[in-house]
Amino acid sequence: MTKQNTNQATADQFQFADPSKLNSQHDGVAQKSLSFHEKAWHQLKHDHAAMVSLVFLLLVALFSVVSLFWMPHNPNAQNVDLSNLKPFTNGSYILGTDGLGRDMLSRLLYGTRISLMIALFATLVDILIGVPYGLVSGWCGGRVDNVMQRIIEIISSVPELVLIMLLLIVLKPGMVSIIIAIALSSWVLMARLVRASAMQIKSADFVLAAQAMGESPFQIALHHILPNTMGVVITRTMFTIPAAIFLEALLSFIGIGVKAPNASLGTLLNAGEKGFQFYQYQLWEPVLVLSLMMIAFNLLGDGLRDAFDPNTRG
Amino acid sequence: MKKYILKRLLMMVLTLFIVATLTFFLMKMIPGSPLGNTMKLTKAQQLAVEKQYGLNKPVWQQYLAYMGGVLHGNFGMSYQYNSTSVASLIGHRVGPSVLISFQALVLGVVVGIVLGCVGALNKGTWADAASSTLAVIGISFPSFILAILLQYYLGFKLGWFPVANWNGFPSTILPTVALSAVPMAQVSRFVRTEMVEVLNSDYILLAKAKGLSVAQVVFHHALKNSIIPALTLIGPLAVTLITGSMVVENIFSVPGIGELFINSVLSNDYPVIMGLTMFYCLLLCGILLLTDVVYGLVDPRILSKEKGEH
């Protein structure tokens, strides 16, 4: 802490620095400002589990699309001579055949496509009902909100699966009914989340500013509230899809979902379970496909939630 | 508080009334006679049966009769189980369901809390990764498949547990385990998130600054603050257990209401379906009300942290 010897210092060092040096060095270095969605994407990219899941799901989607045009075999073509072939024993039937000699791989591709389609359409309906409902409820508030919330309370007082089964009894059996039944029972949560989000955004300064600028309530809801609830909607979607896949599988497994000759992961599980004692691959194959998809959706959903939620971001 | 509970009870009655009405008319909307599918009857027999169940009267009379019955706890007679009332059917079946659901709840909550705490306390280590992985699998892996696998490998192949007949505690083990997977995962994820947040809070730092050991900080301060908010999970957990018990009971042939419901759906036993729907609805409303009351007793201002719904 004593005075140091500074004799070596040149006289020039003790001249005043060039003013251009001021505020230039180390000033705001590397402070790129990213938009909210860029930050979310940036965060998501570093979430390895979520990215692996995303790639896996994209691959599944790709296979499903390809299977529309080409499959190794006709998934419904029966060949009794080649029934119950074990996997990897026949070059033409890589994943083996089922009890009726149908190609397991083709049936899996087909079943996955049907399951995915049901889940995606159910989710779409879920969004189409849930988002506007939540938006109106949260944005209007007051008595409208009160009534809309009571309706939601009544619907959610019936357990989801019970409601779905009730609807399935009434509707004509078939894929459309399953989609409607699943969507009608699951939109409630989406509506609640969107409502909570809308109410939060409603009191934000930029909404007040928009009001002050004279924008109409409808414009504000459309241009300011809706875009800002997107994070919640996207995240929730990532949980709705696997839930729908699960419900479809469950219903078809019980025997009130997709009916033969159509195949879904649920009907494959149902078929696989019957012969499980003897032909275990017939259950394990759809089980693996289903659970990997479920895990991937959940991991991606977790990643998205962390990315969109500023609270969990460090 | 009393006023609040009263208000909620009124709302509950209203909800039940609406649900009963909707289910009744929903069932009436089904095309064709409910008896046509299951039994091959002559015209005369069919008329006799319809008369027995009151199906020959106009719909509004049937509705009034049904609602009148419901008020007295009479949900009609089952089609499938001849001359058994729905109420006594449910009464006989509710025991096993409650038993495995309760066991699964205890198992799931205890294991879930432990896993969640282990994860949060060792954030970023292999232990955290392991507990998180377990939780993701628990959430993702369909419970009915878990039930099939448990039944086959532990029950059938290894013979450790009884597979099909419902007889005493051993036969409850596998259904309980299969049913507890999802609650376990839900609780563990919730507690982990809460605990991570709590451990980062000022009052935990202050507790450390007072000279408390890590164990004291966790047990005196962190644990309570992370677990109390988990009360909000009870509603979702109840739904999870109701859904899960239907399939799990079906697979393990547990003589419970879940199995009864699925069988009734498969055999179009409408009075049972309606009765069980009301019962489930009552159960869920009751649980939610109870949760809110407990939450109110633990003063809400203590739990003032605003929680977004997950």
Added chain:
Amino acid sequence: MTEDVLTIKHLSVDFQTLEGTVHAVRDVTLKLHPGEVLALVGESGSGKSVTTKTVMQLLPKNAKVVSGSVEYDGRDLLKLPEKELQNLRGNELAEIFQDPMTALDPTMRVGKQIMEPLLQHQDLTKDEARQKALAIMEKVGIVNAKERFRNFPYQFSGGMRQRIVIAMALICHPKVLIADEPTTALDVTIQSQILALIKQLKDELGTAVIFITHDLGVVAGIADRVAVMYAGRILEFGTVNDIFYHPQHPYTVGLLKSTPTMDMNEGDLESIPGTTPNLIDPPVGDPFANRNRHALNIDFEKMPPFFKVSDTHYAATWLLDKQAPKVHLTDKLEQRREHYAKLAEREAQADD
């Protein structure tokens, strides 16, 4: 000079973050004399809190002490095993946090929270601890202590909560108290009450205090000595008079000029241009150089050593070197000096 209670020597602390290693504290040396109040002044992010959290050994997991020592009672706190640290924390070393709204456990009755350090460090029965807790609650100004003892934190206002936090910190009569911006989160009217309380209690107990603040206005009222921190380094330290009347470092001068006082005109207030440097890649020389109108070339090349101004006053600025050009930093501060002198006088009178 009497024996120091606490000596921080050449302390450097790094943080690992996603963006890189943040050098939050760089070569900090500080001494705390017995019974004094040492104010640690600087903008947010200057490393004040990190320094004191290192003393308490309560750094977050991603922080790492790179070098240095913290000597207390003949021992280096940085090398003590956790068990012994626990014996010191809350007992001989205590801390008051910035935000009383978050510093209390929301689910535990305040009485129990106040008793906790006592039960931890002293061999007392629950009843004795209760009596002591009630006594200190009354001392920090909580009326109806007996009834309030069983209340939960939400039943108290911010100022009352801070009194409770102070009671917890002082209940074991610590030798060293760290007050980390204890009044920042409070209303202005409550601020002065809390300051007066801390001052009164530390005089009664003879506790030495490290008082962290970004507000020089607060410093004048409470501190004996002041250390000015910027970008992880100490730039100047001295007695309150040294710092307020003879500031040497351009940053200290800038801070003084930007502190408002009651009777000032708006035009008198000056802000410091620019922003604080990035501590992931900290500047080599004087960290304040790029915001300093009087920066020398050498400021960008080499960290200045501490130049002695007086026995109590040291400053790290090349302007104090013999070869440096003479600079008159403090023109506008002249008026201020008079102002502070008046303030001090008034306070002295008030104390009598």
